[in-house]
Amino acid sequence: MTMTRIVFVTGGASGIGLALARRFAEGGDQVVLGDISDAAGRAAAATIAGASYRHLDVTDAAQIERTVAALEQDLGAIDVLVNSAGLLQNRAETATFPLDEHDRIWAVNYRGSYLMCRACAPRMAARQDGAILNIASVNSFTPLPLPAYTPTKAAIDSLTKLLAAEFGPAGVRVNAVAPGFTLTPALQSRIDSGDRDPAGMKRLSTLGRLVKPEEVAEAGYFLCSPAASAITGVNLLVDCGFMAAISYNTYPS
Numbered sequence: 224m225t226m227t228r229i230v231f232v233t234g235g236a237s238g239i240g241l242a243l244a245r246r247f248a249e250g251g252d253q254v255v256l257g258d259i260s261d262a263a264g265r266a267a268a269a270t271i272a273g274a275s276y277r278h279l280d281v282t283d284a285a286q287i288e289r290t291v292a293a294l295e296q297d298l299g300a301i302d303v304l305v306n307s308a309g310l311l312q313n314r315a316e317t318a319t320f321p322l323d324e325h326d327r328i329w330a331v332n333y334r335g336s337y338l339m340c341r342a343c344a345p346r347m348a349a350r351q352d353g354a355i356l357n358i359a360s361v362n363s364f365t366p367l368p369l370p371a372y373t374p375t376k377a378a379i380d381s382l383t384k385l386l387a388a389e390f391g392p393a394g395v396r397v398n399a400v401a402p403g404f405t406l407t408p409a410l411q412s413r414i415d416s417g418d419r420d421p422a423g424m425k426r427l428s429t430l431g432r433l434v435k436p437e438e439v440a441e442a443g444y445f446l447c448s449p450a451a452s453a454i455t456g457v458n459l460l461v462d463c464g465f466m467a468a469i470s471y472n473t474y475p476s
């Protein structure tokens with residue numbers, strides 16, 4: 224018997240979140256996109272069978288609580304939470320990177336994911352079932368010169384494992400995917416503005432190309448599926464081999 228799950232995807236209007244939303248819908252799940260980008264979110268939901276859109280700012284704890292409660296009232300229990308709302312960062316140095324931008328990146332990438340887990344995991348635990356997917360990064364494993372972004376992704380890795388341990392006894396699985404350089408609208412706009420060098424990113428990935436959002440979505444879908452029923456607390460690299468090759472490629476002799 225196939226069961227239709229309710230899947231809530233933050234940051235679902237674009238990029239990796241949108242690709243995940245499409246993948247869950249293809250698998251027969253009922254998807255709800257949450258985002259601050261309302262026009263894009265509504266347009267995206269209109270292209271996905273059975274999907275709907277809700278305005279949600281993941282930096283707003285009260286709004287999260289209201290939205291999650293209303294969604295469960297309207298549609299039923301959230302079976303799967305995907306935390307894909309996030310901000311990228313350009314190369315910067317610690318001393319000169321504006322503190323307000325640092326705080327904004329932390330507010331969305333780390334605190335936003337934390338607040339969403341805080342709202343949803345206890346509800347899943349009360350039902351003894353549920354899966355959460357966080358979006359980490361290769362930055363979870365090695366520091367790149369992104370003084371706000373990199374530590375948020377190390378923290379997401381830690382949060383994923385902490386929550387997996389805390390909520391595992393209640394039947395809730397918590398995993399992450401760690402994408403490498405993934406060609407989403409966020410990365411494309413940085414390539415277009417000259418802030419990122421696609422040739423350099425490809426050179427550092429042993430498969431010689433950028434990751435596609437659909438490839439991240441496939442791995443995330445698997446981690447939230449019954450096929451991964453014994454897997455919790457992992458942070459699965461989907462990086463075209465960036466992490467495998469980074470030391471190899473930069474060996475100094």
Ligand SMILES: NC(=O)c1ccc[n+]([C@@H]2O[C@H](COP(=O)([O-])OP(=O)(O)OC[C@H]3O[C@@H](n4cnc5c(N)ncnc54)[C@H](O)[C@@H]3O)[C@@H](O)[C@H]2O)c1
Pocket residue numbers: 233234235236237238239240257258259260279280281282306307308309310311331332335358359360361401402403404405406407408409410
């Ligand atoms: N693109 C990459 O190379 C890459 C690599 C590793 C990890 N990631 C992570 O993947 C996630 C998605 O990134 P993307 O590249 O798809 O970016 P994207 O900009 O294409 O999508 C991010 C979405 O998050 C939404 N968002 C931003 N702030 C929000 C808020 N306060 N509340 C709700 N929604 C908000 C945006 O409106 C957008 O729709 C992020 O966590 C990012 O760090 C991306």
